[in-house]
Amino acid sequence: MIQPRPRTIPEATVARLAVYLRALSTFSEGGRSTVSSGDLAEAAGVNPAGLRKDLSHLGPCGVRGVGYEVRTLRDRIARVLGVERSRACVLVGIGNLGSALADYAGFGSRGFEFVGLFDAAPARIGQRIGGQTVRPLDQLADVVAATQASIGVITTPADVAQSVCDRLAAAGVRSVLNFAPVPLVAPEGVDVRKVDLSVELQVLAFLGQQRLVSALGEPA
Amino acid sequence: MIQPRPRTIPEATVARLAVYLRALSTFSEGGRSTVSSGDLAEAAGVNPAGLRKDLSHLGPCGVRGVGYEVRTLRDRIARVLGVERSRACVLVGIGNLGSALADYAGFGSRGFEFVGLFDAAPARIGQRIGGQTVRPLDQLADVVAATQASIGVITTPADVAQSVCDRLAAAGVRSVLNFAPVPLVAPEGVDVRKVDLSVELQVLAFLGQQRLVSALGEPA
DNA sequence: GCGACTTTGTTCCTGCGTTCACAAGCGGTT
């Protein structure tokens, strides 16, 4: 049992690998058999040199003078990212955003399947969204245990996000994607990743404003 | 007209300032008048030293031995981020995700207001979401001009995202938040920021898997 | 069979972000 690439891969590289994977799938569907780092980098919106450095973490997988074989590279990245097997996810907080995510086709095609939707509001229990029925929170532990779900997505209001995170961790979920605007603390061995949509907009607004004042101030 | 802090603020710092702003609002509502960097850092989920360095970009705004005055600091960050005045935004692509964002209360409270919802599908035109009526795409330029919207949000399928981006830029939008899984190219002077939900999940899945194999491999 | 061209994989370097550690400053106390 050799381990060809046991080295740790930088997180930034992992994120880009996911982008490359999608671009490669598109190329493959288009019937293309090989791509150069330049073409793939353009499709992914990155620098060619950086792309080659990212791929170097997987070991040599291209042919010099030719490029990369699309299907081979796609499968290799998919295997490294662990996309070969589908991942079971649970989603807590079936508001507007939660409903949208539950119904979002983009996840299923990337190997993520929601096996449980949960909400605290009795009015939402029993609703059917994206082929799943919304369940009460007290079924969370059972569903996680039965489905071996390893990923939990939190789209609840901020004030209950931490308690939901605790329950997810206790139920055995190993990774949490948090959309609530609060920093979560999780036990050792549980990864938490945060997405804050308001912050994205505020950064964008600031950059636009800054660009404006610098444009007015620079010429002086 | 002096410019006390005309220096450019790092983008990573701007993102955290938005988080501090939210934490400060919470503290203020809780009736707290002063906070130390340690307390605020804990509420924001960051390192205290880093927080002080972030705030140093705004100039001295704390009192040594005491801490920061909550309301003063909150107003100061809000002014720097430009949250004082509301920002007009348009949203293109009223699918599941777009509908959720249009209806998301978190934006309005942060100073972002959707003044136009657009979609290409005739079936969606005329729907009312979050107090707005979905309009056809050919009204986009007029609405942007009339409302002076400076931010556009793209939640369309990937294959039309670029053309939507082009139309937004042509209409005068200065900043674009892109949820479509494609890299967009925009003209000079237009900022594009990307949010890729699938990538977030895949990074999370990889980290969990990596933690697993390292846990199995390390003890040897 | 050989040469030239193309493209990869790697190495170096520059810049940025983050963290640690310490001096400066203010309030409260005696």
Add this chain to the structure above:
DNA sequence: AACCGCTTGTGAACGCAGGAACAAAGTCGC
């Protein structure tokens, strides 16, 4: 009035990501 403890603000070092340049290697043409 002087001292002491607490907290800010800043300077320096570390580590990491990104970009450019170069050597290795394989293919295509002659």
